[in-house]
Amino acid sequence: MPIITTGKSDTEYDIVIVGSGAGGGQMAYTLTLAGLKCVMLEAGRAYNPDVETSMFQRPDQTPLLGVATPDKQMGFTDATIDGGWEVPGEPYTQASTKPEEHFWWWRPRMLGGRTNHWGRISLRNGPYDFKPRSRDGFGFDWPIRYADLDPYYTRVEMLIGVYGSNEGLENTPDSPPGVLLPPPKGRAAELYLQKHAKKLGIPVISIHRAVLTRPLDADSIPAKLHPGNPWAQRIVADSMRRRAACFWATDCHRGCNIRANYQSTTVHLPPALETGNLDIIPNAHAREVTLGKNGKANGVLYMDKTTGREARVKGKVVVLAASSGESVRILLNSKSPQFPRGLANRSGLVGKYIMDSVGASVSGQIPALENLPPHNEDGAGGPHLYIPWWLYREQIGGQFNFARGYHVEFNGSRGMPGGRSPLADDLARGAYGTRFKEEARRYFGSQVGYTCRGEMIPNDNSFAELDPQVKDQWGIPVLRWHWRWSDQELNMVDHATKTFAAMIGAMGGKVRSRQDRSSRDAIEPGGKVIHEVGGALMGADARNSVCNGWNQTWDVTNLFLSDAAPFPSNSDKNPTLTIMALAWRTADYIVEQARKGNL
Amino acid sequence: MELRIAMKTSQANGIRDATNDLITSRLSRRTVMKWFAATAAAANLPDPGAGPLAANTPVTTPPATKGYGTDPDVSGYYKPGDFWALTLTATQREIVSSLADILLPGDHLGPAASDLRVTDFVDEWLSAPYPVQQKDRTVILPGLGWIEEESQRRFQKGFNSIGTLQRHAICDDICWPADAAARFKKAAEFFVRFRTLAASAYYSTEAGWKALGYVGNVSMTSFDGPPPEVLAKLGVEQTVK
Ligand SMILES: Cc1cc2nc3c(=O)[nH]c(=O)nc-3n(C[C@H](O)[C@H](O)[C@H](O)COP(=O)(O)OP(=O)(O)OC[C@H]3O[C@@H](n4cnc5c(N)ncnc54)[C@H](O)[C@@H]3O)c2cc1C
Ligand code: SF4
Numbered sequence: 001m002p003i004i005t006t007g008k009s010d011t012e013y014d015i016v017i018v019g020s021g022a023g024g025g026q027m028a029y030t031l032t033l034a035g036l037k038c039v040m041l042e043a044g045r046a047y048n049p050d051v052e053t054s055m056f057q058r059p060d061q062t063p064l065l066g067v068a069t070p071d072k073q074m075g076f077t078d079a080t081i082d083g084g085w086e087v088p089g090e091p092y093t094q095a096s097t098k099p100e101e102h103f104w105w106w107r108p109r110m111l112g113g114r115t116n117h118w119g120r121i122s123l124r125n126g127p128y129d130f131k132p133r134s135r136d137g138f139g140f141d142w143p144i145r146y147a148d149l150d151p152y153y154t155r156v157e158m159l160i161g162v163y164g165s166n167e168g169l170e171n172t173p174d175s176p177p178g179v180l181l182p183p184p185k186g187r188a189a190e191l192y193l194q195k196h197a198k199k200l201g202i203p204v205i206s207i208h209r210a211v212l213t214r215p216l217d218a219d220s221i222p223a224k225l226h227p228g229n230p231w232a233q234r235i236v237a238d239s240m241r242r243r244a245a246c247f248w249a250t251d252c253h254r255g256c257n258i259r260a261n262y263q264s265t266t267v268h269l270p271p272a273l274e275t276g277n278l279d280i281i282p283n284a285h286a287r288e289v290t291l292g293k294n295g296k297a298n299g300v301l302y303m304d305k306t307t308g309r310e311a312r313v314k315g316k317v318v319v320l321a322a323s324s325g326e327s328v329r330i331l332l333n334s335k336s337p338q339f340p341r342g343l344a345n346r347s348g349l350v351g352k353y354i355m356d357s358v359g360a361s362v363s364g365q366i367p368a369l370e371n372l373p374p375h376n377e378d379g380a381g382g383p384h385l386y387i388p389w390w391l392y393r394e395q396i397g398g399q400f401n402f403a404r405g406y407h408v409e410f411n412g413s414r415g416m417p418g419g420r421s422p423l424a425d426d427l428a429r430g431a432y433g434t435r436f437k438e439e440a441r442r443y444f445g446s447q448v449g450y451t452c453r454g455e456m457i458p459n460d461n462s463f464a465e466l467d468p469q470v471k472d473q474w475g476i477p478v479l480r481w482h483w484r485w486s487d488q489e490l491n492m493v494d495h496a497t498k499t500f501a502a503m504i505g506a507m508g509g510k511v512r513s514r515q516d517r518s519s520r521d522a523i524e525p526g527g528k529v530i531h532e533v534g535g536a537l538m539g540a541d542a543r544n545s546v547c548n549g550w551n552q553t554w555d556v557t558n559l560f561l562s563d564a565a566p567f568p569s570n571s572d573k574n575p576t577l578t579i580m581a582l583a584w585r586t587a588d589y590i591v592e593q594a595r596k597g598n599l
Numbered sequence: 600m601e602l603r604i605a606m607k608t609s610q611a612n613g614i615r616d617a618t619n620d621l622i623t624s625r626l627s628r629r630t631v632m633k634w635f636a637a638t639a640a641a642a643n644l645p646d647p648g649a650g651p652l653a654a655n656t657p658v659t660t661p662p663a664t665k666g667y668g669t670d671p672d673v674s675g676y677y678k679p680g681d682f683w684a685l686t687l688t689a690t691q692r693e694i695v696s697s698l699a700d701i702l703l704p705g706d707h708l709g710p711a712a713s714d715l716r717v718t719d720f721v722d723e724w725l726s727a728p729y730p731v732q733q734k735d736r737t738v739i740l741p742g743l744g745w746i747e748e749e750s751q752r753r754f755q756k757g758f759n760s761i762g763t764l765q766r767h768a769i770c771d772d773i774c775w776p777a778d779a780a781a782r783f784k785k786a787a788e789f790f791v792r793f794r795t796l797a798a799s800a801y802y803s804t805e806a807g808w809k810a811l812g813y814v815g816n817v818s819m820t821s822f823d824g825p826p827p828e829v830l831a832k833l834g835v836e837q838t839v840k
Contacts, residue, residue, distance in 0.1 A: 045670070054673040056816055059803035061676045063667055065720060066803075069729045071666045072673075082669045165839075183839050185824030191835040206839060247818035254673075372829050374812035379822050384839070417813050418803030421795040430775030432794060433767075434706045437810055440798070441708065444811045 003046050003280045013039045013279075014594065016300050016315035018286040018330065021113025023321030023563040025264030025272075026156070026580045030587030032277035033232040036594065039313050041284040041302050043322070044082060044109030049116065049265050053079065053257040055250045059418030067419045075419070079116035079255035079263075083108030089473035093480040100520065103354070103464075103481035104527035105325055111282055112265035113323065114530070115576070117253045119382055120210040120261050121409070122162045123573035124153050126171030128392070132569045136396065136403045138457045138488070140353075140568035143540040143549035146173070152581035154179055158221050159236075160262040160580070161243070163380070164208030172388045181213045183384065187377045187413045189369055189448055190385040196506040197387070202499070207386035207409075210262035210577075211252065216240045232275075239271040251416070252381035261381070281313070287476050288334035289318050289343055289559065297343075297559045303474045317558045317590060317599050321583070324354075324565040325464060328535035329479050332466045344553035349546050350536055351464040354481075355570035357531040358406060358454030359524035360493040363513045364504035365427070369446035377414040377445075386410065389572055402491040406454030407572045408500070414445040424512070447512070450503060452496035453529065455572045457488050462526065464535060483526035493519040533564035533575050551586040558599045562586050666728050679716070679723030686726040693759045694743045695721045699797040701766050709810035712801050720800035721793075735792060742789030749786070 014036040017024050024040060031038050054077035059065040062076040069076075073084030087107050094102045108114055127146040132139050154176055163181040166174035183206035186194065194204035218240035222233035243259040243266070252261050259266040272278045283305040290312070292298040299314040320327040331350045334343035342350050389405030423431075423440040424447075431439050461484035466477045497519070501511050539545025542554035547566050553559045562583040564575050593599045664683040671682075679685060687695065699712035699721070712718075725736045746769065750758040754765050770790070772783045779787035801807045808814075824837050 052672070052674055057673075057676060058805065058816065060716070060720070060800070061678075062673075063671075063677055063679075063682050064724060064727060064729075064732065065799055067731075067799075069666060069727075069731075071669050071729075072671070076667075076671070077673050079673075084669075088669070184822055185837055185839045188825045188829055188833060188835075191825070191830070191838065192833050194838060195835050247820070248822040249816055249818050368833060372812075372832065373826070374814050375826050375829055376814040376817075376819070376822075377825070378815040414813060414815075416816060417808060417811055419799055421798035422802050422811055423798065425791055425795070430771075430778060432702045432770060432774055433704055434708070436794070436798070437703060437706065437708045440802070441810065441812050444813065 003282055011037075011314075013037050013313065013315040015039075015317045015319060015590070016041065016313050017319045017321060018300060019043075019113060019320070019322035019326070019563065020111050020269065020280065021115050021264055021321065021323060021563070022576045022579045023583045024319070025112070025115065025268030026583035027319050027321060027562050027587050028272040028278055029159075029268040030584050031590065032272040032275040033226060033229070033235065034587070034591040035275075036277060036591065038272075038278050039315065040278060040280045041286050041300060041313065042111050042280060042282045043285040043305070043326075044111060044113070044282065046280070046282040047081060047111040047116065047265055049079070049112075049255045049259075049263060050257050053255040055254065055257055059416075065419040074117070074253065077251070077254045079253065080108045080114075081110035083110070090478070091470060091472065092478050093467045093470050095480050095482045100485075100525065101483050102525060103356075103462075103483040103532075104525055105479075105481070105532070106527070106530045107323065107326070111280070112263050112269070115262065115264040116255045118576060119574070120252050121383070121386075121574045122157070122160075122164075122208045122210045122262075122577040123388075123407070124173045124175070124208075125149070125571050125573050125578050126173050128171045129569065129571035129573065132404070132455075132457075132571075138403050140458065140537060140539065142568050143538055143545075148549070149578070149581050149585065152585045153577065155225055155584055156577060156580045158216075159225060160210045160267050161212040161216050162208050162210050162577075163206070163213045165206040167203075167205050167388075169203065169205070169388055169390075170392045180208065181211075183207075184213055184380045186385050187379060188372060188375075189366070189413050189445070190383075190410060192366070192368065192507060193410070193448070193503060194385065196508075197503055199506050200499075200502055201390070202387055202503065203390050204385050204387055207383050208577075209380065209382055211380045211382070212243060212245045212260045213380065215245045216243060235271045235274045239267070239274065242270070243267070246380050248376075248380065249378045250381055256381075284311070285474065285476075286320075286322060286330055287474070288330060289320070291334070291336050291338060291343065291556070295338060295556065297556050303476070308474075317560065317594070319560045319562050319586075319590075320565070321562045324533055324535050324563050324567075325479060327561055327563055327565045328464055329466070329477075331536065332479075333477055339555070344536070344546055344555040344559055346555050347543060347546055349544070351479075352460075353458035353534045353537055353568070354462050354464055354483075354532060355456045355458055355534045355567070356526050357529040357570060357572065357574070358456050358485075358489045358492055359451060359529040360496055360519070360522045361449055361451040361513065362497050362500035362504070362511060363412070363447065363449040364500075364507075364509045364511045365443070366446050366448055366504070366507050366509035368508055369448075371442050372414075372445055375414070378416070379413075383410055400491070400495065402488050402495065404455035404457060404488070404492070405572050406452040406492060406496055408496075409451045409453060410448065411451070412445075412448035417444070448504065448507075448509070450500040452493070452500075453531075453572050453574065454489065454492045454496065456570055457486065458534060458569065459484065459486050481527075485520075485523060485526070489523060490519040493523045497522055531570065531575050533567035533570045536561050536565035537568045538566040539568065550589045551582060552589070560586055560590065664726075664728050679719040683723075683726055683728060685719070685722040687722045690747075690757075690759075691740070691743055692718050692722060694746055697759050697766065698743075698746065698770075698793065699801075701763070701770055702794050702797050703801045709806045712797055715801055715804045715806055717797050717800045720803070721796055724796060724800075735796065738789055738792050739796070742786065742793060745786050745789065
């Protein structure tokens with residue numbers, strides 16, 4: 001890989017991209033294949049999933065049976081490097097001492113960012129999700145419509161490979177025919193829920209995930225992605241041919257060394273590097289965007305973590321994709337006489353309206369699933385079915401005390417055991433000896449868990465700002481978080497947990513998690529779902545937004561934000577597919593503007 | 600081998616602690632006397648369970664070691680002892696083995712815990728530098744000491760020397776906190792924690808998977824979903840075609 005060190009980077013690039021995750025990866029891919037010279041700054045180290053991934057390691061082949069520790073906060077084999085809820089030397093702070101007003105911030109420090117270990121759930125926003133305010137009066141509309149992003153969703157799906165089905169459900173968009181890969185078969189617990197949820201009017205359908213259930217069609221897709229650009233088509237086809245189909249084993253959170261799922265490091269960056277138009281500088285922590293006299297961004301100042309010295313790259317355009325929180329921090333730290341409150345912050349809205357997904361879970365035990373004949377349920381390394389939000393009509397009809405929807409993700413199957421006891425203490429009570437082993441076998445696969453992923457409505461109490469005192473190990477001011485859920489989210493959690501209990505009941509099971517919790521206790525803390533978005537909203541008017549519908553900041557026309565910072569709302573659909581679709585669209589816009597000489 | 604490492608480290612640190620003494624196979628006379636005193640005292644007290652568990656087996660701190668860091672090579676294959684030294688004494692390890700084998704014996708569902716190296720995993724766990732594991736150490740090591748004392752008190756023999764029925768007799772008193780007599784409450788808390796730990800290790804292995812009915816972690820060319828007999832048993836159809 002042409003991964004370079006600081007000394008070699010004095011050329012002026014067309015584009016400086018900060019961050020190498022979903023947003024940065026898609027940017028680099030589209031821009032380099034269009035012929036633009038890019039440099040990518042990545043705060044973490046270089047990472048090569050082909051040789052660095054844990055695939056078939058059993059828990060007994062890992063330290064402490066693979067369980068989470070302060071060093072590896074989602075377990076030993078998880079594909080997160082130098083990261084977690086806390087990153088040594090890089091603190092963040094909370095404005096409040098109350099735990100319920102804290103924001104949890106998950107940060108990796110590695111090439112590819114969170115895309116190396118994400119869950120690969122790839123749902124399109126629907127038409128309602130771009131115009132939420134027009135629909136129910138809360139929050140903000142996007143300046144773009146579903147139709148603007150639809151073609152880009154399609155392109156991203158074709159490039160990264162997404163399995164799923166088209167169900168024609170309200171606000172749960174279909175993809176064009178032939179775009180989605182075949183969905184994997186339902187597992188026992190998923191099918192059992194599907195059957196019994198029907199009685200409650202709840203649809204259980206195939207989820208969409210970025211996993212190749214068959215090889216990508218490298219002969220036809222590249223031409224659809226890059227019409228009229230045979231050079232790009234060849235590079236992309238070669239890259240696609242290096243990706244194998246899923247072999248139905250191993251946990252996707254570990255990453256995938258056969259490249260069967262999407263990670264920036266296996267899908268976006270290899271073809272981008274192949275163009276020869278991309279230099280990557282790892283261990284480069286961007287500190288601020290520099291501004292020329294003409295009011296345009298002209299480069300990025302960064303800490304070279306290998307030397308501890310500050311360095312600079314120059315570019316005609318700057319794209320921030322450091323994850324929404326980090327991009328906000330970079331903007332706020334980029335102060336100048338023109339922008340005393342931080343770059344592109346004339347509106348004063350940088351850092352405002354941070355959102356996460358609403359999370360709450362209920363677990364249960366289903367007698368019908370006990371003692372099933374052993375069979376392989378590893379599948380595609382993540383969920384196969386899910387429940388999309390199904391009550392749009394009832395909700396707009398005013399039946400609920402919350403305005404937005406949630407979808408439901410499942411866990412509990414005959415997945416790989418290890419690292420914890422397979423049998424809950426109370427189920428076995430005092431069992432030991434052969435009876436314990438028999439009970440463990442009986443109950444294996446009969447535990448289910450349901451989790452809501454719901455839409456939070458942006459509020460004035462959830463935002464990030466620079467901490468006036470605390471700095472990281474390089475002396476860069478850190479973020480201080482403010483957080484509050486509103487009744488909207490709490491009421492949603494109430495609905496979700498009752499619904500999950502009803503689902504478990506419909507299957508003849510028993511709820512196992514505590515049912516006496518208030519929704520305030522049941523809701524996951526802010527940030528815990530790791531779907532943080534917002535902080536630099538896009539809008540139709542420079543006075544009340546930070547960027548326009550092209551992810552272009554109003555105040556600095558050659559500065560773009562291509563992570564989730566511009567999201568004006570956070571629909572229940574997980575954000576990453578939308579980050580990528582927006583990034584591709586923004587990249588096309590940059591290419592067009594560059595051709596016209598506007599940048 | 601592990602024992603050698605453990606001894607080396609404790610010597611290097613100049614640690615000479617009562618637990619190591621107590622449970623070493625060459626018991627010093629002084630220690631045995633202390634034991635008898637404790638057992639005698641326990642026999643006379645109405646509710647010794649209310650006090651600290653095995654007060655005369657102080658918990659040692661594991662030798663100060665670092666963890667595996669935030670960037671270990673996760674593509675490697677490891678075994679206990681690779682990242683930090685194992686610190687249990689030979690006798691502690693023997694008690695772990697015997698107790699784990701009572702909990703997870705060799706039977707029609709598979710081998711005994713000790714055959715699956717559960718002892719090594721428990722040792723690795725209790726020797727680890729992280730907070731959760733260090734907290735477990737403060738429950739498990741005194742618990743092992745208690746088991747040994749209780750065996751001496753009841754049968755005048757160490758836990759490793761008594762028969763299976765005698766071991767069961769002790770376990771039956773402590774196997775579930777809610778049912779345990781007041782004086783066994785603390786030991787019962789230890790037992791639950793130990794059982795979880797032993798089971799976590801046991802079911803992390805291939806033989807453990809078999810015992811549980813987990814099938815997987817092998818590459819396949821297709822995924823066909825649950826087999827017909829499973830669908831039939833559940834009364835469902837495969838809806839994803
Ligand atoms: C366990 C887990 C499961 C998830 N599952 C899903 C899912 O199923 N579906 C879904 O849609 N989303 C999921 N997500 C969220 C998803 O990972 C993110 O939405 C996505 O990765 C965001 O892309 P990004 O490019 O904005 O940021 P990231 O992927 O986080 O990449 C940002 C990169 O920028 C680097 N960086 C940060 N600061 C700087 C700086 N100052 N200078 C230089 N570089 C910097 C970081 O090191 C990082 O590599 C999950 C997340 C986690 C943690
Ligand atoms: S389940 Fe499939 S896609 Fe996921 S890591 Fe394993 S092989 Fe790769």
